[in-house]
Amino acid sequence: MSEARQSPGFQNGSIYNGDEERGSIYSSSSSTIEGTATPPDATKRPGVDDESTPLLLRGRSSNPSPNLLHRLRALLLYQPQVVPFINKTLPSNGATLAILAFVGLNVFYTFYNVPLTKSTIFVFADRTALVFVANLPLLYLLAAKNQPIKWLTGYSYESLNIVHRRLGELLCLLALLHSVGMTAVWYTILRPAGTSLVTFLLMKIILLGLGAFVAYELLYFSSLGSFRHDWYELFLGLHIVLQTAGLVLVWFHHHGSRPYVGIALSIFLIDRLVLRLLLKTRTMPATLSVMEDNKAVLVSANWQLPSSRSLWQKLFGISMKYGWRPTEHVFLTVPSLARKHIVQAHPFTIASAAPPSADSHAWLSLIIRAHVGFSKDLLAYAKTHGSTLVRLDGPYGSLHALEMLQDSDLAVVVAGGSGIAVAFPLVWALLHDCSGDVEGSQGGSKKAVCLVWVVHDASHISWIGQERLDELKSKGLQMILPPPTADNGRPDTGAIVRGWIEERSRGMGIGLRAGVVCSGPDGMNRDVRNTCAGLLEDGRDVDVAIEKFGW
Numbered sequence: 001m002s003e004a005r006q007s008p009g010f011q012n013g014s015i016y017n018g019d020e021e022r023g024s025i026y027s028s029s030s031s032t033i034e035g036t037a038t039p040p041d042a043t044k045r046p047g048v049d050d051e052s053t054p055l056l057l058r059g060r061s062s063n064p065s066p067n068l069l070h071r072l073r074a075l076l077l078y079q080p081q082v083v084p085f086i087n088k089t090l091p092s093n094g095a096t097l098a099i100l101a102f103v104g105l106n107v108f109y110t111f112y113n114v115p116l117t118k119s120t121i122f123v124f125a126d127r128t129a130l131v132f133v134a135n136l137p138l139l140y141l142l143a144a145k146n147q148p149i150k151w152l153t154g155y156s157y158e159s160l161n162i163v164h165r166r167l168g169e170l171l172c173l174l175a176l177l178h179s180v181g182m183t184a185v186w187y188t189i190l191r192p193a194g195t196s197l198v199t200f201l202l203m204k205i206i207l208l209g210l211g212a213f214v215a216y217e218l219l220y221f222s223s224l225g226s227f228r229h230d231w232y233e234l235f236l237g238l239h240i241v242l243q244t245a246g247l248v249l250v251w252f253h254h255h256g257s258r259p260y261v262g263i264a265l266s267i268f269l270i271d272r273l274v275l276r277l278l279l280k281t282r283t284m285p286a287t288l289s290v291m292e293d294n295k296a297v298l299v300s301a302n303w304q305l306p307s308s309r310s311l312w313q314k315l316f317g318i319s320m321k322y323g324w325r326p327t328e329h330v331f332l333t334v335p336s337l338a339r340k341h342i343v344q345a346h347p348f349t350i351a352s353a354a355p356p357s358a359d360s361h362a363w364l365s366l367i368i369r370a371h372v373g374f375s376k377d378l379l380a381y382a383k384t385h386g387s388t389l390v391r392l393d394g395p396y397g398s399l400h401a402l403e404m405l406q407d408s409d410l411a412v413v414v415a416g417g418s419g420i421a422v423a424f425p426l427v428w429a430l431l432h433d434c435s436g437d438v439e440g441s442q443g444g445s446k447k448a449v450c451l452v453w454v455v456h457d458a459s460h461i462s463w464i465g466q467e468r469l470d471e472l473k474s475k476g477l478q479m480i481l482p483p484p485t486a487d488n489g490r491p492d493t494g495a496i497v498r499g500w501i502e503e504r505s506r507g508m509g510i511g512l513r514a515g516v517v518c519s520g521p522d523g524m525n526r527d528v529r530n531t532c533a534g535l536l537e538d539g540r541d542v543d544v545a546i547e548k549f550g551w
Contacts, residue, residue, distance in 0.1 A: 066536075067539070070540075071536075073536050074534070075093055075533075076092065076094030077536060078530055079091065079530055080093070091162055092529065102163070103170060106170060122181070122185045125180075125182050128174045129254070131174055133256075133260040135167060136171075136250075136261060136263075137264045137267060139167050139171060140264040140265075140267040142161075142164035144157060145275075147271070155398055156397050159400075165223070168223065172216050172217055172219070172220040175216045179209070179213050205253060209249075209253045212246050212249035212253055215242050215249060219238070219239065219242040222239070233344060280320070280393055281319070281391055282321050282391070282392050284320075284389070285389055285390075286387065287300045287301070288382035289382070291459070291463065292462045295370050295379070297382045298367060299366040300363070300364060301364045302362060302363045302364065303321075303362050305323050305362050318395070320393075320394055323360075324362075324364075324395035325402070327397050328349075329347050329348060329394060329395065330348060330396070331346065332346050332390060332392060333345045333390065333392075334374075334378060336381070336385075341374060345393055348367075350364060350366065351365045351367045352364055352365035352424075354425055356432070367463050369417075402426055402429060402430075405449075405517060407513070407515065409504075409514065410448050410504045410514040411448070411450065411515050412451075412497055412501070412516045413451050414516070414519070415451070415518075416524045417456055417460065417521070419518075419519035419520040419547070422517075423519055424468075426517060427472060448476075448504060450477070450478045451478070452482075452491075452493055453479070453481055454485060454520065454524070457486050492527075494531035495531075497528055497532065498535060501542065512540070514540065514543070517546075518547070529544055
């Protein structure tokens with residue numbers, strides 16, 4: 001029996017075969033082939049076990065009167081559909097407006113008091129360079145895994161990754177404008193004075209600038225979503241090499257850039273070498289288990305947590321030696337796979353429950369689905385090796401989602417596939433740390449915790465297991481496990497969430513405060529987000545957090 005099976009926070013379970021057994025797992029009333037119909041009441045279907053308790057009714061309760069604040073929150077929360085032709089996924093309206101405001105501020109400083117005339121083209125080219133280097137420290141601060149922004153806002157680096165990407169794209173555009181501007185300077189001023197193009201390009205300052213421009217433009221193209229998805233390891237390697245080359249070349253390109261480059265480089269070195277490599281990385285033995293679908297690997301480890309933490313740990317965050325908290329993730333390195341994997345670190349959400357206290361035993365589990373590259377190599381290695389040494393860098397993340405659910409009267413968690421790695425620790429923490437506040441527990445209060453887990457294949461149920469699901473149910477969890485999407489299509493998760501909130505509102509009235517956390521594919525996240533935006537527009541009090549897995 002592996003360590004993960006002994007863990008109080010994670011349990012493998014058997015696969016269910018046959019119609020009789022599946023009836024105790026799935027609620028067929030919560031799924032449709034097209035995924036567009038509101039699920040009917042489960043009590044109308046005989047033979048459905050209590051484990052899948054939808055609590056959904058077709059009728060809608062009378063909505064409270066929405067005010068301007070509700071409508072504004074709904075507008076900011078709404079996420080537009082995917083842009084056709086280019087298949088571009090857009091963020092929520094609120095995130096888009098915030099990014100546009102930031103970009104607008106940079107546009108203002110780029111063009112403020114700069115007349116765009118032939119005689120002042122050098123001023124414009126110089127201004128684009130100034131705005132570029134002024135943003136470098138912020139670019140590296142947003143990319144740092146250990147950052148003071150989390151202390152100020154409560155949001156970890158991965159929540160701000162969208163800002164980091166848009167800022168990086170803006171800097172690449174500024175680099176392009178600077179290059180075009182300097183070329184115009186040669187054409188309008190230097191060329192008439194007798195300076196040839198070759199002579200201009202071979203000037204030291206221009207040659208270094210061209211090198212930096214090439215580095216940052218290659219950085220842009222290698223950071224595109226399609227490139228990251230198909231060649232993730234190459235993206236990681238190029239990201240480090242190209243940004244290092246870009247910083248060095250900008251440093252020598254112009255002396256005025258050196259204070260900004262120095263700050264950016266200091267942020268990178270402190271985060272990467274001091275905080276991550278020296279303080280937060282731990283090497284430990286781990287068990288490798290191939291999951292039942294033969295397409296995923298369970299990496300599990302366990303250790304005794306120290307009873308106390310140093311002042312440094314309290315100020316700058318804990319390492320894995322001291323445990324983790326729900327929804328946090330870790331960067332995994334498996335040196336034994338191959339030489340190239342010695343320097344690679346891949347992020348995975350911790351799928352097991354967080355340790356209950358400082359002086360307790362930690363049971364860590366990572367669910368890794370094999371695709372290409374590292375995950376594919378790990379699956380092949382796990383088929384012939386039951387254990388290995390791993391390096392764990394972390395934990396990283398924030399408690400925003402958990403705190404939001406703890407402050408709600410109704411906590412709804414939606415998971416798609418391996419998004420259960422986010423959902424399970426959340427639900428476990430809600431039901432075990434505050435079991436007296438959960439409906440159905442001995443405390444008998446009004447709080448309700450609900451979980452929807454959409455899986456592609458029946459074998460994926462073994463990632464958590466029936467024993468753990470039963471334990472959560474005994475603590476008061478209301479759960480829907482729709483039939484696998486491979487056989488029945490995608491369920492309407494938005495309708496399920498709306499049904500739960502509206503059914504609960506009948507009992508509590510308009511004062512219900514609902515918290516919704518969703519972790520799944522982009523389409524599921526958008527459906528749940530927009531359903532909650534509609535509820536906000538109707539006057540409901542709904543908070544939403546999207547825990548997007550995948551980079």
